[in-house]
Amino acid sequence: MSYVSDVRALARKDLLLELRARDTLPAMLLFVVATFVVFHFSLPSGSSKLAASGLLWVAIVFTALLGLGRAFVPEREQRVLDGLVLAPCDRSAIWLAKGIATLAFLAAAEVVALPVFALFFHGISAATVGAVALADVGICAVGTFLGAMAVATRARDLLLPLLFLPLAIPIVVGGVGASVASAPARYLAFLALYDALFGVLCWATFEYVVAEAQ
Amino acid sequence: MVRARKLGKRFGEKRVLRGVDLEVERGGFAVVTGPNGSGKTTLLRICAGLALPSEGTIEVDAPRGAIGYLAHDPLVYRELNALENLDLYGRLYRVAERRERIGMLLERFGLWESRHERVASYSRGMTQRLALCRVLLHEPRLLVLDEPYSALDAPGAELLDGQLGELRGDRTILLSTHDPARVEPLASMKVAIA
Numbered sequence: 352m353s354y355v356s357d358v359r360a361l362a363r364k365d366l367l368l369e370l371r372a373r374d375t376l377p378a379m380l381l382f383v384v385a386t387f388v389v390f391h392f393s394l395p396s397g398s399s400k401l402a403a404s405g406l407l408w409v410a411i412v413f414t415a416l417l418g419l420g421r422a423f424v425p426e427r428e429q430r431v432l433d434g435l436v437l438a439p440c441d442r443s444a445i446w447l448a449k450g451i452a453t454l455a456f457l458a459a460a461e462v463v464a465l466p467v468f469a470l471f472f473h474g475i476s477a478a479t480v481g482a483v484a485l486a487d488v489g490i491c492a493v494g495t496f497l498g499a500m501a502v503a504t505r506a507r508d509l510l511l512p513l514l515f516l517p518l519a520i521p522i523v524v525g526g527v528g529a530s531v532a533s534a535p536a537r538y539l540a541f542l543a544l545y546d547a548l549f550g551v552l553c554w555a556t557f558e559y560v561v562a563e564a565q
Numbered sequence: 566m567v568r569a570r571k572l573g574k575r576f577g578e579k580r581v582l583r584g585v586d587l588e589v590e591r592g593g594f595a596v597v598t599g600p601n602g603s604g605k606t607t608l609l610r611i612c613a614g615l616a617l618p619s620e621g622t623i624e625v626d627a628p629r630g631a632i633g634y635l636a637h638d639p640l641v642y643r644e645l646n647a648l649e650n651l652d653l654y655g656r657l658y659r660v661a662e663r664r665e666r667i668g669m670l671l672e673r674f675g676l677w678e679s680r681h682e683r684v685a686s687y688s689r690g691m692t693q694r695l696a697l698c699r700v701l702l703h704e705p706r707l708l709v710l711d712e713p714y715s716a717l718d719a720p721g722a723e724l725l726d727g728q729l730g731e732l733r734g735d736r737t738i739l740l741s742t743h744d745p746a747r748v749e750p751l752a753s754m755k756v757a758i759a
Binding site: 353431434442 | 658
């Protein structure tokens with residue numbers, strides 16, 4: 352129970368910080384809507400539905416990257432991570448709470464982004480919504496883990512995209528596949544497998560990431 | 566108890582700490598002195614378990630949750646208020662009767678009236694007082710204090726003198742300062758780093 356209450360306390364703190372500072376969610380919203388507007392005018396008229404589906408996933412990945420880049424900013428600014436890692440709680444609670452908060456911001460951005468996409472391009476299928484939900488979990492699990500690694504380095508703004516984007520390729524493959532395939536089940540299963548595999552891996556190894564990050 | 570043998574630390578090519586020996590018994594009070602850049606902060610971070618030595622060995626007779634570490638940075642969130650910051654730490658450090666203890670510390674350090682204000686609006690001295698509340702909140706067995714008097718005004722410094730006097734003998738204390746005369750009456754040993 353103490354693990355759950357640690358995660359709850361840390362995630363609540365992240366949501367409270369965003370409520371006060373309002374510097375992550377508005378930026379993500381503005382970015383994703385602006386991206387769709389740019390894509391709308393840059394995509395030649397008569398382009399296929401397949402091309403537009405690909406752009407949806409490009410926008411989602413880069414919007415997530417924007418949020419992930421800011422995830423550990425409050426900890427970095429005041430070196431609060433030192434205080435958190437000295438606490439007797441399981442250090443993976445820090446990763447899980449940060450991942451949940453980032454997931455909440457990404458989901459909130461997508462609540463606006465998906466209808467905007469439907470408005471500019473084409474309707475969204477249930478399989479696409481399912482794929483987006485599954486992809487969000489994987490993006491936040493891996494991205495939060497890499498964000499904690501990058502935050503300790505001087506080249507953190509450069510390092511996070513360099514580490515994250517190669518690992519996001521399977522998410523894009525699964526997401527685009529689920530959006531355009533006539534039988535999306537295997538792509539959704541692929542995304543769920545990615546979430547499970549990387550979720551467990553990040554949860555089990557986060558302890559060493561923050562230990563090294565000091 | 567803290568025991569270090571031939572402790573050294575490198576950051577890449579740069580050596581910031583070399584051959585430091587240190588032995589502080591349980592309940593001891595060690596004052597760490599040295600010029601800027603001599604490695605005082607690095608030594609304290611190693612003792613707190615926040616950094617690993619490149620050379621030598623370190624033994625610390627206190628688990629992670631029993632260490633109170635005061636850094637140059639206050640380790641508190643600027644967009645949260647004092648109560649919210651201490652409540653978060655109180656939960657993570659499993660502080661019994663958390664609210665009462667937070668209230669007592671805020672009263673003692675003169676922050677009760679400003680407990681609902683965001684830390685971003687605090688002066689440097691008030692932030693340092695809050696950082697001291699954070700360090701003392703879970704009644705740590707080992708206190709690692711890196712220049713705790715910095716930014717404190719005269720009443721704040723006297724308050725800290727009183728706190729250290731109360732804790733002396735009961736807790737192990739490692740404290741770095743540029744003004745060793747201030748804590749000399751309390752200290753049981755002095756560690757000078759060249």
